[in-house]
C-alpha cells in the first residue's frame with residue numbers, strides 16, 4: 001500500500017503542472033543552492049535539471065560530506081593508514097579521495113595498510129571484537145545525519161566493553177556553514193533547498209536565521225521531483241510577494257522539532273567545536289568533537305592529531321564549487337585531467353559530489 | 365550512505381529491524397536505537413548508515429499530496445513564518 005503512496009510523489013502529470021506554474025511565476029532569475037549531496041544526485045538523476053526553467057539557476061552547495069572534508073583532515077587519515085596496529089574503518093566514498101602527492105586510501109592498501117570499508121559504523125564493533133590486538137579507527141565524516149549513528153555505535157561499544165575502537169571525528173554541522181555562506185558577499189543566492197535527512201534530525205528551527213538575518217528563503221524538502229519542484233515554486237512565490245520564509249515540504253519525514261532522541265544521543269557524546277571546511281575555511285562552532293566523558297574513544301587525542309590549514313590540492317576548484325561560486329564544468333581540469341576514473345579532487349570522487357554528478361549526467 | 369527513499373520494516377528483533385528497499389528482494393538491517401519510539405511491522409523508515417532516523421508519517425504524506433494538488437490550482441503557498 002505504502003509503496004503506491006510513495007510513487008505518487010513522482011507523478012509525471014503533477015510534475016508537469018508544477019513546472020508550468022514555476023515557469024509562469026518567474027519574472028527574473030532565481031538562484032537556488034541545494035545543500036545536500038543526495039539532492040544533487042536526485043536533481044540530475046530524475047532529469048529535473050534539464051527540465052528546470054532557464055531562469056532557475058541551480059548551484060550545488062557544501063552538502064557532500066566527503067567533499068567538505070578538509071585537505072588537512074584527508075592527510076590526517078592517510079597518515080594513520082599503515083601505522084602499526086591500526087585498522088582504519090571507513091565509508092567507501094573516502095577510499096579514493098586524494099590527499100597530498102596523489103596519496104589515497106586505495107594506494108595505502110596496496111602498500112600494506114589495513115583499511116576496511118563498512119556500510120555502517122555499527123560494523124566496526126564486530127571488527128574491533130575480531131581484532132582485539134589492534135586499534136580499529138573509524139573515520140567519522142558527515143553531518144547531523146551521520147553523527148548520531150556514530151554516537152550510537154560508541155554507546156554500544158561502551159555497553160559491550162569494547163576498548164579498541166577509536167573515532168577520528170571530523171563531523172560538521174550544516175546551519176553554521178549556511179550562515180558563513182550567506183555572510184559571504186561574493187555568493188549571490190535567492191534561496192536554499194535544505195537537506196531532508198539532516199533536518200530529520202535537527203528539525204526546522206535552526207534555519208530561522210536565514211530569512212530573519214539574510215532575507216532569503218529556505219525549504220526543507222524531500223528527494224522526489226515533486227518535492228523539489230514544490231519547494232522551488234514556494235520560494236519563488238514568496239519572493240514575488242516580497243518576503244522570505246522558512247518552510248518544510250518534507251513533513252512526512254521531518255517534524256519542526258526534529259528527532260530529539262537522535263540529538264540527545266549525539267550530544268551525549270559530542271560537543272560543538274571549530275572546524276575547517278574545504279573551500280569555506282575555519283567556521284567557528286561548525287564541527288563536533290568527542291566530549292571529555294568519552295575521550296577514551298578519541299583518535300585525535302590517541303595519536304596527537306591537530307588539524308590546521310594547509311595547502312589546497314593544486315588546480316582543483318572544489319572549494320569554489322562547494323560555495324556555488326563556480327559550476328563544475330568551469331573548472332579547467334573538469335573532464336580532462338579530472339574524471340571519475342581519475343579524480344583530482346573529492347567532488348569528482350564522491351557519488352554525492354557535484355563534479356561527479358555533472359560528469360555522469362550532464363555529459364550524456 | 366543515505367537512502368533517499370524509505371524502506372519497509374519486515375521484521376524486528378530487539379533494536380534491529382530488517383527492511384525491504386523498494387519492492388525488490390533487497391533487504392537491509394537497521395538499528396532502531398535512534399528512534400523515539402519502536403517502529404512497527406509495515407512502517408517505512410528513513411535509514412542512514414545502518415541506523416533508522418525517522419518513521420514515515422503516512423498522514424503527513426497524504427496531506428502533502430493533497431496540498432500539492434491544491435498548489436497547482438491556487439496562488440500563494442503557506443510557509444512557516446521566518
Ligand code: SF4
Nearest residue numbers: 317318331338345355
Ligand atoms: S573537476 Fe576535479 S579538479 Fe575540478 S573542481 Fe571538480 S574535482 Fe576538483
